[in-house]
Amino acid sequence: MRAFEYASPTTKEQAVALLGEKWGEIEVLAGGTDLLSLMKDDVAQPKRLVDIKEVKELQGIKYAPATGLRLGALVTMQELLENPAIKKEYPALAQAADGITSPQIRNAGTVGGDLCQRPRCWYFRDGMGLLAQDAKGRPLVPEGENRYHAILGNSGPAYFVNPSSLAPALIALGASIRIFGPKGPREVGAGEFFVTPKTNGEREYVLKPNEIVTDILVPPAAGARNATYEVRQREALDWPLAAAAVALKMSGARISSARVVLGHVAPVPWPAPEAEKFLAGKTVSEQVAQDAGASALRGAKALSQNTYKIQLAKVAVKRAILRAAQGRV
Amino acid sequence: MPDYKWPDATRRALMGKRHSRIDGPDKVSGKAKYTQDRKLPDMLYGRIVRCPYAHAKVVSVDTSAAEKMPGVRAVTVIQGPGKEIHWAGDEIVAIAATDENIARDAARSVKVVYEQLPHFVREEDLSEAGSQIKDPEEKTEGDPDKGFKEADVVSEGVYGLPVITHCTFESHGSLNAWEGDDKLLAYISTQAVSDVGSGYAQPLKIPAANVHILQDHIGGGFGSKFSTDRWDVEAAVLAKKAGKPVRMVLDRDEELKVAGARPSTFARVKVAAKKDGTILAWDSTSWGTGGLTGAGAPPLPYCWRIPYRLKHYAVATNIGPSRAWRAPNHPQACCITMGALEDLAATLKMDPLDLFLKNIEMTAPRANLYKEELLKAAEMIEWKKKWHPRGDTTPGHIKKGLGLSIHTWGGRGHVSENRVTIHADGSVSCELASQDLGTGTRTVIAIVAAETLGLPISAITVKIGDNRYPRSGASGGSTTVGGVSASTRRATVDARDLLFQKVAPALNADAAKLEAVGGRIQVQGDPTKSMTWKQACARLGATPIVATGKCIGGRDELTNQGVGGAQMVEVAVDTETGIVKIEKFVAVQDVGYLISLKTAESQMYGAIIMGISYSLFEEKIMDPTTGRMVNPNMEFYKLAGIGDIGRIQVHMVMNKEQDERGVIGLGEPPVVSPGAAIGNAIANAIGIRVPNLPFTPDRVLAALEKRGGLS
């Protein structure tokens, strides 16, 4: 790891003032579970770290039935997992956090960090850039080892998958992300937070280099059945091969409206409007859930090694719907 | 002639029973020191600059920036201009600095210009290997053509195991310190305390006798830590240059890229049989790689003496060198053979257990043993109750299946010498330049010594891990337990008999009539004529008893070779996701005369967990364009965790017949079968063979697709 400057501000104004105009030179440090490994691997080479852990206003979970949920960016995955209101109202979130089966990472990793963590694409982690190319400028992923890469939104130059497990659940629940920068606060929908970079210098989210995530706001679930299902090969700490989060508004036994968002399948969390349309007005059954999975993946296109992920994503949608309908945590 | 023979079951207090390993408390409390824990005053940190290309020529090396960096104490060029490099990660420059970060910064500042050359890193598809394929080895035994002519059925299949790594939890490394000009002290993570020193002596041009090797504990070797590596020798060179000790320990990514890999093997197999299940002939074409040198032919057909014709192609690749991996070539041969036989059983619509039993004479000379072991394993897993023909027809997406396999291994004890000292205060020490790979070697030595001397295990001090003790062989080939138990037995019998001579007059008895039991020396069968161990030793005065005992290897009668072993597994496959879960795994194993039951069982568990891991998860994944390993980390080089291993049950075959064989090693045999058994169980569950390990969702789903769609 290269030497760096370390700053520990106590207000968000101070934090933002310590940040810079260019990605890469100055980085925000939260739990460090991702950033420090990037630095050790020399993929990130910041000259300064702005540790936001002493900014107290970024902490805390608040829930009220009328206003919904507010998560400070510094809330840890473990705090999220243990919160009774979240378990009851937003099982999709708790289940997503539960999938990170390492207590160490859950204890240190924050929700802000989960949204802003960098992709796990092994070419990126080997220092070849997020949009890795060979010497002749040809992308490495399509011809290379792409078993864990994107099956949607993968027409290039980005082939990685968004790693956040919380993001699909947050988008399905209609959450918004509050951001603070030199010009003050702003708010974006969780779905609008993520973008697909076109060049190696860009990030995977709409933050500017001198902005931080301060809060995550989730509207009241208002009885919407919600769940996350992740397909993971190992019980031991492992990344999902595909995941889906759903939120179903019910009227009696029927779905009045649905949100379906896929994770780990595209450079951004991937909403599935076709599946949402298909589900509206239907009564949940195994067949309906399965068909919803099929429609969610209609636009999927496999790379050379990841055809299987299309099947896994279908299963994730199906099982998320069934899990939500059962209302089991 | 002293009686060294192993005591039978009626005459042993400790051997064959369950005892906790004697270094367990040190390990769990963190007191145990591994090579990576070692520090010396003023120690420097070593770092290697590695080639990023899979095949290249070094054009120029510029280390000037590194040399000027504050904190850098020594720099050496390992492979300079003109050298051809054959795998990504090969060593180019070595650096020693006052701290790890400086060493890394310095390594990054080295400018190496390479001329890139074409590389080849993927051998799974032989038709793409072209000129990388070496001339085939061909072999025929018996008359396979006759068998194929007479056959009612011929079953065909493809089976394969990719290159995997050793992934030792303690990575390779050493701490090297000079004492004067020509004496080196090296703490090194090694499987060969006695012999590893010569790997320093030759390149450093110092007498082998001047290399002092120390190692208390090791975090795994599995065949990858027999000799010094270039980074160890270079660390010693840096240490000399800098005049300070240098520690060189590999990072995880280096460990996975260059410090150990198991060769791959793929095979197309045909097996011929009669309708009644009589196996007639075998024909296989196999290929694989162990890096530049290709890979040796696996011993096919494995365990079964079937008339055969073999063709094996070694494929040269730029993936880095391979090393012996726990039971070299056996897991590959086993997986291919047992897979082909299970496929044959399915073709014949036969229960593979019946097929195995019907042809069991073909497993001579251990046919009876295999039969006994298969039946025991079948009982443990309720084979006859649970087995169904290929393809679980239970409704739902979870399909269960059973699989089986048998294996074999040598395991005769290696050459070993143990020096036992009985002190006047009653304490006893054993000294031998062996090593405990985590297998329980210390514990075994203590048990044998304690048993022979009639003492509790805690009364024995075991000193290993120092090459100044008498020589004991490297721990490879499952040879350690046979070697050290035989040398310990002989040394302690001799020492005990010398003590008998000392105390016989005081007991008014013939020394030959004495025995050491329960902490006393007494006239055989007459506790009234006795004295305590302490009283006996007090008579030694100023001269302790010192006796050495040997295991001569080869024909030594206290040890033997040639075990069998049977394993069975039940798996549950989610046919929607292709995810395989282990439900229950049973293993039955013979090991001859069993000294330490608990650590033996622990070896079994460890081997099976490792086996489950390579069956379901492990793979050294190489990028074809860059020629680099893409998963050199514990995140994507996946290992089984505790939740992934299901229920494991082991049974050690212990009886008079086994006792009479002598001690046989156990480290390797139980790791041979899991891939075969699990592959067979998956085929039984889902109704089709998944050809290649590891059995990941993509491979399982692809097989299901081929079978005719998903459930």
Ligand SMILES: Cc1cc2nc3c(=O)[nH]c(=O)nc-3n(C[C@H](O)[C@H](O)[C@H](O)COP(=O)(O)OP(=O)(O)OC[C@H]3O[C@@H](n4cnc5c(N)ncnc54)[C@H](O)[C@@H]3O)c2cc1C
């Ligand atoms: C082996 C392994 C498996 C994992 N499995 C999963 C999984 O299945 N699902 C999953 O979702 N995650 C998984 N994780 C990732 C883990 O959840 C993240 O590392 C963690 O959430 C990051 O949080 P952190 O606080 O440690 O972030 P840090 O490492 O401190 O930061 C990560 C990034 O986010 C930026 N950042 C952090 N907070 C803010 C903020 N408030 N505003 C702006 N930028 C910010 C940092 O600058 C940095 O770029 C896994 C990690 C590992 C190592």
